[in-house]
Amino acid sequence: MKQVTIRALARELNLSVSTISKALRDSYEISAETKQRVLALAATLNYKPNPYASSLRGKKSRTIGVVVPEVADSFFSLAINGIESVMKAMGYHVLICLTHEQFDNEQLILNEFQSGRVDGVLMSVSRETLNGDHIRSLTEQDVPVVFFDRVLEEVQAPRIVTNDFESGYAATAHLIEKGCREIVYLGISKSLSISNRRMEGYRQALADHRLKCTENNIVACTNDPAENYRAVKKILLRKAPKPDGIVASVEKLTTTVYQACNDLRLQIPRDVKVVCFSNLEIATILHPSLTTITQPAFEMGRAAASLLLKAIKGTDVKGAEMVIPSVLIPRGSTAG
Amino acid sequence: MKQVTIRALARELNLSVSTISKALRDSYEISAETKQRVLALAATLNYKPNPYASSLRGKKSRTIGVVVPEVADSFFSLAINGIESVMKAMGYHVLICLTHEQFDNEQLILNEFQSGRVDGVLMSVSRETLNGDHIRSLTEQDVPVVFFDRVLEEVQAPRIVTNDFESGYAATAHLIEKGCREIVYLGISKSLSISNRRMEGYRQALADHRLKCTENNIVACTNDPAENYRAVKKILLRKAPKPDGIVASVEKLTTTVYQACNDLRLQIPRDVKVVCFSNLEIATILHPSLTTITQPAFEMGRAAASLLLKAIKGTDVKGAEMVIPSVLIPRGSTAG
């Protein structure tokens, strides 16, 4: 990497490095003519300022970290698009780090972020995360952290979330309305607050409709598709009471549920109706098309990014919370 | 950001900064005892080396850039997983940049990469990319570039690709075998080499089976789903000759094709059979399940990452090319 440095420009124009630097940053101290000359030479020599030198000097990296469980997931990939749209406009870089739903990866990543590599962090915690010390040590070093979607309640940090309770409620009420009486809830993890909030909504809807809520109807899924498949199959095979509705709290479970129903010769929506928290565009062409709770992934990404930028600028956003609602889109899987 | 620096450690232990630096890097020059003391203090004070300072000093960032059209796409998100798995193991960071299929974004990104921000670049070109000057100026600055999947033929750079020609051939031959005689090819873009190679395979398969290939059966899709939908619908409505098979060369078109067939009351596979280049896990639960050409996305990511690391190390990989084959998975959409 043979860089064109400010020094090279200075030598070429018989000016000092500081003059060049100021000219490039359009300082009022520099004459219009000099600015022209500098800019022109910079263009012809294809000068690119070394970002690491400025970072070192200025103590800011113009880079943010995005910590997510997975990128092969329509919610997160859309959220990343939203984040990126804001950050690009503000000249920030986005360092995406994946935890693969593992707490130790998450810890390692946040740890590394204490080095000054990033000016702020957007994160959605892993399904395993119970303790927030790694997050707190980051904020204690004045690296602002904003949660989006998956929050760790224990940590006091600004957050962009969706209305998980209401969505869980809406999904369940919708199934009840369509005649379901024995509704199964498939959670992502026992510890994840979004999963629990959705579940609380589910419970509340059952209660409001005078349906009893048995723990047997609640399944905590794992990160292993095969295991989830067995669990879903098992509960669908139960005879008395036979499940007639499913609320799946995460996109990954869509395939599992459809496949299980298919293999068990259960017809959706006749034998069992399904609502899934999902952002899959493809929901419309499933057979039957899938009723979804669709989250405002892109908007959440945008909002989280904007909030983080404020925090980086030094605005006090402690305790800021923004709720962007999800939408229930009824389709074939709950028809009839 | 209040950093613990090497200087702080030095003061605390009454040692010089260079001793600390060497101790941290486990230099043979430093006594075991001193190393212990340094490491211990570093741990208690939670010292994190400033990556930008080392980058500036060492002229290497231990960061690579990944330039892709989109992240909300199962091929690219899986490929990113593959890349990340290798890079994490080697202690590299991954800066993901999205072109959104636009050439000027791609240019801007590669331009910025001339600043020394990254040690190397992995890229899949945008559908608009015709000219490779931006890529060449990067390699001329000794920033190695490795293509994966979407190559710009014009640029001589190492590449990890899949067998696009053979896959296009296999998809088409499969349809012919299943009785199709009027097969439509849906391309991603006229300029994209992968799309063209797949198309060449399609043409060859037709020729080998003594079917004529009319330009009317070849549709170049755009980045606008609505427009694609109209185009697909239009060709499916054609009466004579009526299309009875579709090869869709990109995942995004799956929804379009299924939706169009659905809306036109065309039954898959009875009226028209479909093969799609796709990595969607969900292919199995579409109705009918989708016959796919499944690309080795994760493996391609891994291979590309390894190759880039070699290039960064200075190994000569000019002209290296690795082909990882895709697999045709026959499912319901081509049954019967």
Next chain:
DNA sequence: ATGAAAGCGCTAACAA
């Protein structure tokens, strides 16, 4: 309007 010089945190050649 321009320049000299210090320093961001780290590394490495050289000295002691």
Next chain:
DNA sequence: TTGTTAGCGCTTTCAT
């Protein structure tokens, strides 16, 4: 074995 020193490229006082 440890320390001194000179930068990496850039920004920013503080002169001039």
